[in-house]
Amino acid sequence: MRYCVIEGARLLDPANQLDTVADIYIANGKIQAIGHKPSAGEIETSIDGRGKILIPGLIDLAAHLAEPGFTQKGSVASETRAATRSGFTHICALPDTKPVTDSPAVVQLIQEKAAQAGYAEVLPLGAATQGLAGEQLANMFSLTEAGCPALSNARQPIKDSYVLQRVMEYAATYDIRLFLSADETALSDGGCMHAGATATRMGLAGISETSETIALSRILLLAEQTGVRLHISQISCARSVTLLQQARDNGIQVSADVALANLVYTDEAVNGYNSQFHVLPPLRSETDRQALLAAVNNGELAISSNHRPHEIAAKKAPFADAEPGMSMFDCFLPLALKLIANGELQWSAFVNATSQIPARVIGLEHCGLAEGHYFSAALLDTECAADLSQLISKGHNIPCASESLTGAVAALFVNGAQVL
Template identity: 60%
Template sequence: MKYLHIRDARVIAPAQQLDAVCDLYLAEGRIRAIGQKPAGGTIESTLDAQGHWLVPGFIDLSSYLNEPGYTQRGTIASETRAAAAAGFSQLCAQPLTKPVADSPAVIQLMQDKAGSAGYSRVLPLGALTQGLAGEQLANMVSLRNAGCIALSNARQPIKDSYVLRRLMEYAATYDILLFLSADDAALSNGGVMHEGPTATRMGLAGIPETAETIALAQILLLVEQTGVRAHISQLSCARSVSMLNDARQRGLRVSGDVALANLCYTDAQVNGYNSRYHVLPPLRCESDRQALLAAINNGELAICSNHQPHEIAAKKAPFADAAAGMAMYDLFIGLLLERVNCGELTLHAALSALSSVPAATLGLRSGFEEGQLFNASLINPQQQDSYGRSGQVVATFVEGFKVFRRQP
């Protein structure tokens, strides 16, 4: 057997409580030994990782790949390469495509294109409702059988609580995981940023915290009634974290995530009408940001990128008219380690929120154990990115294949 030898890396695997400088030996896409070389076989190549971190491949619970249909914003090939360059070995692709990913044919097309590109592995999220219109149930079982890891309505509103209940009942019958966004469309309608003093001063329509918390209360009550497995995508405020924790203590099968932008920025960034910070969910106040950071440190939430690229013109429009969303992959590692280096996040909690926590949500394996498929990223914590932030991904591996290698 011929081995790839990764030498002298700081191996960090929160799922196995491993943090040590050691060697890994890989063959046929799997970890064959940690520490000492196996008795048989030869070393085919060696990767010197001294001074680098070897971490489990990140799992992104929300990314917009735009293809099919919106290729002017990016393609499956370009966005999965960007994801691999940010350390993501697997990513959940939202169904907001054209046509909408509400049929096995579209799901197969996405998987074929991702396979041909050969970068991060795509885990499709099928449309929860036909055309994402929020009215008629999509063919959930067919979408699951076509390879969808879960179903989502991509922040598009569900018509009413009766439809939401029926969606949950059907999904519970077949044990299908639902990705749900907590947003009361009537309360957030017309809003473009967090409702607060900044929005008032700038004359911009606000989105109140209650748009999220009222919708979340409805979701949690219906989860309790139906018994469905539900993941709450992109929480943005402190009250939501508390509500989700209470639901878990009552035995509900619920999980949640937060977009990295909401851990790094607040509504103060909107000063000057900078449309780059027009995102959904909106950036909220500092107390909310601190509560979300605490939830990550406590292992209560996953971190997602919520990567949503747009054409330059769409983001250069006046703030209220600009497209909501931010391209995150180029910034991701630098922003994440900025939070770690300033003491707001612990390194192990941040890595866990990107690997073992989302893996548990999706029923996947994460970490480093002998015999396990090798999904990992090699990070140089000292190397600066193009924005002057410390931390860059040097290489990303998907099931043993080196899908990304940064040029020296």
């Protein structure tokens, strides 16, 4: 047997109670030994991991890959390649493509393009309703059979509570995981940022926290009634954290994630009408940011990228008219390391929120740093300056172009294959 060995790295995987400096041996796509040399075989490749950190590969629960349909913004190849720059090995692609991911044919197309690119593994999320119109149920069963780990309506509204109940009942019948965003569009339509003092001062229409919490309350009540497997995508405020805690205390099985941008920035970043900070869900108050960080550190939330690449023209309009979204794959790791360096995010919580929790949500097994597991992992150089002058994503709408950040991926493995 021929081995690849990573020598002297700090191996960090809280799920396997692993935080030690050791050598790790990989062969046939799997981890063969940790901390000791296998009794037989020879070393084929050696990677110097001294001074670096090896963690399980990051799993993204929400990313817009643009393709099919929006190739001026990005492609499966360009965006998955950019994702490897921040250590992502698996990406859940949102279904708001063109055509919408509501048929096995579109699922297969995305999977084929990802396989041809050869970077991160793409797990398409199927549309919960036909065309994401929120009225007629999509063929959920055929989408899961085609390889969708869950179904989502992206941020498109579902017509009413009756349709939402039907979606949940169908999903519960076939034990299908639902990813739902909490947004009461009757309250949020027309808004472009958090409803607070900054929005008032700048004369911009706000999106209240209640537009999220009212919708979340409805979703949680129907989930309790139907017994559906539920994941809430990208909560943005402190009250949503409280509602999720209460739901879990009442026996509702629900997971949730928060977009990294909502952990790093607040609505004050919009000062100057910088359209790079026009995102959905909106950036909220410092109180909300701290509550979300506490929930991540407590193991209650996953962290997603909410990556949405845009061409330059899409962000050139006035703030309210600019297309919402940030291109996050090029800068996700440096921004997360900034939180860690500032003492706001614990290393163990970061690994848990970007690897262990997402793996449980989508049913990925054997993806940690343990002998016999498939080797999907990122070797991080936390001291290296992050060079954001050359972006890999087609989307140049990154929020931190002028910041001095550190952190880079020295090597990345997906199911045992080195892709970076």
